[in-house]
Amino acid sequence: MIRNEYTVFAPSGSEQKMIEFVKEKLSAKFEKIRVDALGNLICSSGDGGLCIECGMDTCGIMMVEIDKHKSRFAGAGGINAEYLIDKKIEFKDGNFGFARYDGDDASKSKICDLYLEGDSEPLKIGDFGVVASEFSEDSNKIYGNSIGNRVGLSVVSQALEACGKIENLTVIFSAQKRTKARGIQAFFAANEFDRVITIDGAECSGAIKTGKGSFLVVADKIGTAPKEFVDEISKKADKNGVRLEKAVVGQDFCIGTIATLGKGTACVAIAVPVNNKNKTIESIEKSDIDECVKLLKILID
């Protein structure tokens, strides 16, 4: 089941399959579930001031030229050409092709140099595709492509499943997070909360290392979390024996974006360390995911 959280087809802006998947899994837990105009899935119970956010989408490609021999595509979200070369690309209805490059130096390739090898008949301009999911697990780790983009959703979903009936909480599974966090921008500009927790995968570098549980992001590229909120979460983690370290990171976890939208809110990010992020196969320690799920359950309860 966890595999699905990482492999459901959901390129940025076309998250319908993930919406159906999450709805089916969690609808019984909430009083209200709706999808807004941007495609965010919003689950809420009561009128509590806490909101939890995680992204649903992954980066992908968009077809721009359909040709019997060499169909062409452009990038959708932060995806680079070299990563795509020789990967299997999957489309919504099960169609697929392989990204190919005929040049000599892949390190200098651009997405517009690549083409899709495969049956072009069912495809049309504007169709979205993603690199075919690969997912494996052993007793310690999960492995797969783009799992860092989905680990937030997996953690939130597991924590909610572990909780009883949800009271006084809003959860937004945001759309288009990998394309300028548009779902977040739309939602938080129009909805006010006292506090927001955003969950995402974090590239292992500097202070962020695997095997240490999850990380409370005190400051990211453009935002700083309020100290009172950070302290409150840290105390709860300590009290319940959950491993949680603080980190200042150079990545953007949307703390600044969320905090300054609408009338402003207190926002922190919780990060799950991801090894080899943005490489062909990423990996995440199961124990880190488990610690993050435990922490989130405590915060929700």
Added chain:
Amino acid sequence: MLKKLTEAFGVSGFENEVRDIIYEEIKDFCDSVKIDSIGNLCAYKSAKGGQKNPKKILLSAHMDEVGFIVTDITEDGYLKFASVGGIEAKLMLSQRVRINDIKGVIALKAVHLSTAEEREKLVKEDQLYIDIGAKDKKSAEKLVRKGDYAVFDSDYVEFGDYIKAKALDDRVGCAAAIEVLKKDWDVDLYCNFTAQEELGLRGVRPATRGINPDFALVLEGTVCNDLFGVPKHLRVTKSGDGPAISILDSASKADEGLVKLLEESANKHNVPYQYKAETAGGNDAGAICITDGGIKTASVSVPCKYIHSPVSVMNKRDYENYKELICAFLEDMGGEKND
């Protein structure tokens, strides 16, 4: 109308002349027309079919164009400038410009005087200046002040199936919206003519807030790279293949349901269309789609070659089909809203 609009002065932040033209054209056809503090012109026209609960549609077209702002006047009467919006320096060379009613040229020394090395290098904006024929600083200051805006001085010309003009991006959208407002529709129609799109979608934000439409349709003139030597897959749009429906660009992802409705209208009314096949670039849809909790938004554009230059070129049939598609869509949106 398109001639009048494209020849008008409307650099981002100083859209007055364009706004005045639009206001005069639409004021007698709308229930209300307001100008807000940033310079947007916001029109509203109620449904005329007696619907109790008509759909609410927002059309949005930007009035502004790329241009220049005078940053300094030299001792010998030349104007130093900065570009307003995205213009490549190489396109500025030897162009006629207009600063209000003052004519000028963007100049560089004659080829006879340049070195071989200089001829090999691409010119940079800070090497250029505007010559308005002033003999010195004092004379120039009588005509122009620092902070004045300039635009390309370029005529509207029809040639064969094509039209050449400056600012087709986005006076085509404005012209189409004016024609739309002169007709009656069975939808509540909001139409924003926005300011400062070229400076980062500034006008559209305040113009859109509070309308809460069922759908928003951005009317644009967009990139057409249908040029000699460009591979098919890099042409973005093709001149003569009809209006372009955007799917994804750097600013927004079009609402899939709205794109489908546009396709259905085009097919039903036999209007040719194409998709904008590139993810680069962006327009007011980027701001509209995230306003007020999210608005279902799409863009329809006329493919325009050489945009952000004095000689943008579009196909006349594309423009006619563009207007037909917008009208077909609005016609099909009539009737009661199903909440």
